[in-house]
Amino acid sequence: xxxxxxxxxxxxxxxxxxxxxxxxxxxxxxxxxxxPNELVIWYWDRxxxxxxxxxxxxxxxxxxxxxxxxxxxxxxxxxxxxxxxxNAYIPDLTNINSNVSLYFPNEDMFLDLDxxxxxxxxxxxxxxxxELGVTPTNHFRFFPLDTGPTxxxxxxxxxxxxxxxxxxxSVGAAMKTWxxxxxxxxxxxxxxxxxxxxxxxxxxxxxxxxxxxRYFDKAGKPLYMNETSTIRDAWNMAVKAIKAGIxxxxxxxxxxxxxxxxxxTAGHIEAVWWxxxxxxxxxxxxxxxxxxxxxxxxxxxxxxxxxIPHTCKDPEAAFKFITWLNNPQNQAQAFNNIQLFPSAxxxxxLGTMKSNTGFFGDQDPxxxxxxxxxxVPTSFISTYEAQAAxxxxxxxxxxxxxxxxxxxxxxxxxxxxxxxxxRGVHV
Amino acid sequence: xxxxxxxxxxxxxAEEPSTTERRSRNPFKRFWxxxxxxxxxxxxxxxxxxxxxxxxxxxxxxxWDGMGQMKFVGLAQYRFLITDSRFWLAVGNTFLIWIxxxxxxxxxxxxxxxxxxxxxxxxxxYRVAFFIPNVTSAVAMAIVFGSIxxxxxxxxxxxxxxxxxxxxxxxxxxxxxxVVIAVMVIWRWTGYNSIIYLAGLQAVSTELYEAARVDxxxxxxxxxxxxxxxxxxxxxxxxxxxxxxxxxLFTEPQVLFGNTSNIGGPADGGLTIVLYQYYQAFNQFDFGxxxxxxxxxxxxxxxxxxxxxxxxxxxxxxGQKVFKVSRKxxxxxxxxxxxxxxxx
Numbered sequence: 219x220x221x222x223x224x225x226x227x228x229x230x231x232x233x234x235x236x237x238x239x240x241x242x243x244x245x246x247x248x249x250x251x252x253x254p255n256e257l258v259i260w261y262w263d264r265x266x267x268x269x270x271x272x273x274x275x276x277x278x279x280x281x282x283x284x285x286x287x288x289x290x291x292x293x294x295x296x297x298x299x300x301x302x303x304x305n306a307y308i309p310d311l312t313n314i315n316s317n318v319s320l321y322f323p324n325e326d327m328f329l330d331l332d333x334x335x336x337x338x339x340x341x342x343x344x345x346x347x348x349e350l351g352v353t354p355t356n357h358f359r360f361f362p363l364d365t366g367p368t369x370x371x372x373x374x375x376x377x378x379x380x381x382x383x384x385x386x387x388s389v390g391a392a393m394k395t396w397x398x399x400x401x402x403x404x405x406x407x408x409x410x411x412x413x414x415x416x417x418x419x420x421x422x423x424x425x426x427x428x429x430x431x432r433y434f435d436k437a438g439k440p441l442y443m444n445e446t447s448t449i450r451d452a453w454n455m456a457v458k459a460i461k462a463g464i465x466x467x468x469x470x471x472x473x474x475x476x477x478x479x480x481x482x483t484a485g486h487i488e489a490v491w492w493x494x495x496x497x498x499x500x501x502x503x504x505x506x507x508x509x510x511x512x513x514x515x516x517x518x519x520x521x522x523x524x525x526i527p528h529t530c531k532d533p534e535a536a537f538k539f540i541t542w543l544n545n546p547q548n549q550a551q552a553f554n555n556i557q558l559f560p561s562a563x564x565x566x567x568l569g570t571m572k573s574n575t576g577f578f579g580d581q582d583p584x585x586x587x588x589x590x591x592x593x594v595p596t597s598f599i600s601t602y603e604a605q606a607a608x609x610x611x612x613x614x615x616x617x618x619x620x621x622x623x624x625x626x627x628x629x630x631x632x633x634x635x636x637x638x639x640x641r642g643v644h645v
Numbered sequence: 646x647x648x649x650x651x652x653x654x655x656x657x658x659a660e661e662p663s664t665t666e667r668r669s670r671n672p673f674k675r676f677w678x679x680x681x682x683x684x685x686x687x688x689x690x691x692x693x694x695x696x697x698x699x700x701x702x703x704x705x706x707x708x709w710d711g712m713g714q715m716k717f718v719g720l721a722q723y724r725f726l727i728t729d730s731r732f733w734l735a736v737g738n739t740f741l742i743w744i745x746x747x748x749x750x751x752x753x754x755x756x757x758x759x760x761x762x763x764x765x766x767x768x769x770x771y772r773v774a775f776f777i778p779n780v781t782s783a784v785a786m787a788i789v790f791g792s793i794x795x796x797x798x799x800x801x802x803x804x805x806x807x808x809x810x811x812x813x814x815x816x817x818x819x820x821x822x823x824v825v826i827a828v829m830v831i832w833r834w835t836g837y838n839s840i841i842y843l844a845g846l847q848a849v850s851t852e853l854y855e856a857a858r859v860d861x862x863x864x865x866x867x868x869x870x871x872x873x874x875x876x877x878x879x880x881x882x883x884x885x886x887x888x889x890x891x892x893x894l895f896t897e898p899q900v901l902f903g904n905t906s907n908i909g910g911p912a913d914g915g916l917t918i919v920l921y922q923y924y925q926a927f928n929q930f931d932f933g934x935x936x937x938x939x940x941x942x943x944x945x946x947x948x949x950x951x952x953x954x955x956x957x958x959x960x961x962x963x964g965q966k967v968f969k970v971s972r973k974x975x976x977x978x979x980x981x982x983x984x985x986x987x988x989x
Contacts, residue, residue, distance in 0.1 A: 469796075482797065
């Protein structure tokens with residue numbers, strides 16, 4: 219035996235003391251950093267330009283503080299919510315993804331940025347993006363980072379083969395409405411057997427993303443049961459697309475990637491950031507893709523925010539960091555370095571942004587998405603949209619399992635209302 | 646309660662009676678080294694095992710989004726659970742996938758173990774090969790299976806095409822999804838179970854086999870008349886572990902459909918109980934309901950444990966000859982006991 223009884227006991231006692239000590243140390247500190255001059259930000263990979271972070275790590279411009287940037291891995295929301303709930307180890311700044319409405323019920327956990335002078339910066343950013351950071355009680359707490367204006371990605375070579383209009387201008391002109399989009403899709407399907415998009419659920423979602431009205435109004439009242447509502451219109455359009463057979467019913471990513479690569483699915487309505495993903499998953503299709511205006515108007519899909527938790531040790535310095543990070547020059551630089559599409563319109567007029575043209579032939583994606591960003595309607599995303607996912611689920615049931623559309627709609631409404639009642643919403 | 650450890654206590658007392666008098670009557674003071682020795686485990690267990698367990702009971706009677714105020718709602722979460730069709734769908738899915746995976750898996754494992762036990766070449770190689778799926782990353786595995794069963798580009802559908810059979814939309818049809826998940830479970834756990842069976846087989850006396858061979862039994866006879874009856878306790882063990890694993894099935898459907906618009910896949914075909922619990926707690930941030938689902942699963946598991954326990958205790962009572970009779974009568978569980986009495 220290498221251990222004597224005494225040393226084994228001493229070791230065990232040490233371990234026990236360590237465990238007890240480590241645990242009792244919890245809950246003593248609200249801020250994650252004890253250094254009074256250090257502000258800590260939580261973010262995830264590729265959500266802030268590392269070059270800008272390394273400048274702020276020395277000193278946040280215009281302040282005497284410096285920044286420590288912690289990359290938080292998976293389940294970002296769970297970790298952030300846990301530290302806020304436990305009132306311990308809270309960062310001084312944090313990014314939040316496009317699901318920012320998740321935090322609306324607990325909005326007091328974050329500072330009202332208007333009190334720090336945010337109104338002076340409002341004119342720099344797209345209105346619709348700014349409004350997404352305003353809570354139902356009209357407090358501006360979530361500052362714009364990047365955006366995700368959408369468009370119709372399509373395979374020009376497949377459209378050519380189908381003998382339908384194939385240059386961006388005429389594709390956009392041929393599908394000004396969703397009915398025309400479906401008609402064009404039928405031609406594509408008839409002539410070469412390709413689909414306009416992977417799933418009907420995708421069309422359903424992007425229809426809503428491009429609409430001024432969504433599931434709920436600011437008071438939390440459901441709108442989908444109204445006689446005319448965006449959700450009902452989007453639903454009807456998606457059902458029509460399923461019946462016309464223009465979507466591929468490709469529900470999982472391996473199928474989807476293979477379909478875009480082979481041209482079996484020759485289109486996709488998605489945000490600007492998808493270009494990066496497409497380039498990675500289907501590099502061989504480089505030069506074959508083009509971008510056309512989607513029916514009616516462009517929408518927004520994704521794009522994150524930055525905010526200041528209520529425990530921040532120096533809110534003024536934190537706000538200085540936010541405005542510096544998101545000034546038009548720095549947003550342009552972040553686009554060049556890690557392809558975050560700016561929310562500040564002036565970024566585009568600086569002339570410093572480098573567009574990556576090759577993938578879309580001679581078409582410039584930057585100008586395309588800038589035009590799209592200008593079109594995005596102002597809308598309100600309610601915290602209860604997370605409970606309204608049944609509509610997307612049910613439209614998938616119609617497409618994948620052949621469920622009767624009327625029954626699927628009724629089920630979606632009934633299930634959503636049931637969950638909302640559980641959450642105390644009066645429906 | 647002065648002597649809690651009779652073996653040591655009485656021996657010492659006999660040797661040197663005076664020490665008992667010097668020792669304190671407080672059991673903690675007397676046995677502090679032992680307490681210290683087990684302390685690291687118990688402190689960590691109390692904090693990371695016991696506390697969450699107790700807290701989840703409390704949680705299931707509350708409404709909490711993990712951040713704001715907790716609101717006591719009594720039995721409301723459980724009342725909702727009983728009427729939640731999605732929960733019952735998840736229960737049904739879990740059992741279907743469990744049946745579809747466990748039965749072929751245990752049978753295959755038994756056959757493989759039997760073959761590995763015979764005198765074949767490169768035995769070691771096969772033993773390692775069959776165990777490798779069990780230590781493969783489930784995430785990587787799900788990606789590979791997702792590709793194999795891909796609706797329009799997968800190798801399985803290409804094969805069906807080649808045979809002039811109609812293709813199956815494996816990953817968008819609710820039954821197809823269950824088959825894919827069951828196949829993943831089978832692939833992953835067959836080798837593990839066959840290694841356990843192999844260990845059981847090695848405990849069976851070779852004399853039995855030799856005697857059977859002398860009597861002219863073929864492989865099938867040996868397998869069905871000797872191997873299976875002798876392995877009964879081991880089989881029961883694997884049934885119990887597979888039940889536990891099957892009831893808590895999570896990784897496979899989560900990796901297959903976790904990043905799609907619907908967590909359970911198309912038509913919730915791959916929604917299992919634990920996946921639904923995870924979804925409610927960590928996607929919907931309805932921790933109270935998530936906890937209620939967890940306790941519902943606990944009750945289901947208890948029911949199964951009782952069934953398993955009944956099977957075991959029944960066996961202990963029975964003699965071997967009686968057992969054969971009762972096995973035939975197993976379907977009619979209630980009538981089992983009178984039959985056994987009659988057989989005796």
